[in-house]
Amino acid sequence: MANAVKGVIAGAKGAPVQVETILVPDPGPGEVLVRIQACGVCHTDLHYREGAITNDFPFLLGHEASGIVEKVGPNVTNVAPGDFVILAWRAPCGTCRSCLRGRPWYCFASRNAQQKMTRQDGTPLAAAIGIGAFAELALVAAGQAVKVNPAARPEAAGLVGCGIMAGLGAAINTAGVSRGDSVAVIGCGGVGNAAIAGAKLAGAHTIIGVDVDDRKLEWAKQFGATHTINSRHTDPVQAIRDLTGGNGVNVAIEAVGKPETYRQAFYARDHAGTVVLVGVPSPEMKIELPLLEVFGRGGVLRSSWYGDCLPTRDFPMYIDLYLQGRLDLERFVSETITLDKVEEAFHKMERGEVLRSVVVF
Ligand SMILES: [Zn+2]
Ligand SMILES: [Zn+2]
DSSP states (O other), X not given: XXXXXXXXXXXXXXXXXXXXXXXXXXXOTXXXXXXXXXXXXXXXXXXXXXXXXXXXXXXXXXXEEEEEEEXXXXXXXXXXXXXXXXXXXXXXXXXXXXXXXXXXXXXXXXXXXXSOOEETTOOBOEEGGGTOOSBSEEEEEGGGEEEOOTTSOHHHHHGGGTHHHHHHHIIIIISOOOXXXXXXXXXXXXXXXXXXXXXXXXXXXXXXXXXXXXXXXXXXXXXXXXXXXXXXXXXXXXXHHHHTTTSOEEEEEEOSOOHHHHHHHHHHEEEEEEEEEOSOOOTTOOOOOOHHHHHHHOSEEEEOSGGGOOHHHHHHHHHHHHHTTSSXXXXXXXXXXXXXXXXXXXXXXXXXXXXXXXXXO
16 A cells, blocks of 8 residues: 655755655555654755755655654564654665675665555655655655664654765764764764764864854864864965864864865874864865875875765764763754645755754654
């Protein structure tokens, strides 16, 4: 049986998104149907709408979500109806070359639901990052539904499913920030501020937030930045060196995804330091660096995909840290909105007015 519910559809490249009635199938083998309680509006949803990811329109958007398991299909053992879950867009297969090497956070065959959600006329919908949670019900692979403590507020918990995990994981999993480190985070939106919160949680001593927007720098302080730099007025590389005894930081996290900010991260780190790129560049971007500097500065240049997270390990842990008062997830929720306000939320996001708008159902 298919369930008729409201969902947010991106029908054509660049066109405003619309709420439509969609059909969500009941779960088949290995699938789970989740009644969505909250879903954050992420830049990736906007990238889908702009055709910047693939051209497989129409898309069912939404992927930073939490909810209650409504039904499970045959052979599902990790969750049961009534469980509170966060949806993950990484559900390791267990059998690809990366999973077999013990690195499931790089899984190359992450699982999604087999059945398609459709328009009422049967047109299949491509679900954003294999989820599609701007809808009252979402159908996912069982491994994408990760059970967490139900005491968490759904609006805050859902954010761990994407952007906040990307930032926390960039600092903790990819960079391996530890006690006493100095860290700079370039770009203080949702992901960057989550990287700042992650650096603080990991015990960093100096945490420097860099952005061109004073409002975002104010947020950065609230999440744990010990210093902030407005790079519109100040050369951030020199300012970061000045704050670190002339040396640069141990870890520089680039949360913008542009060549100029990557170059800042590259030069703002100390010798043998680490650069992590978590901002997502667009296809035409290129970077040129003196190869002698790449060699001579040593250290590590890494990219962070989804914070190199393992959802079954990381989601329950971060929810517990939040419930203990050690991770302020609530602060990322700038506003709660209804399903018909997603297009408006994209504009607020583009103007930098919000960390996260969250759809509540
Ligand atoms: Zn795998
Ligand atoms: Zn996202």
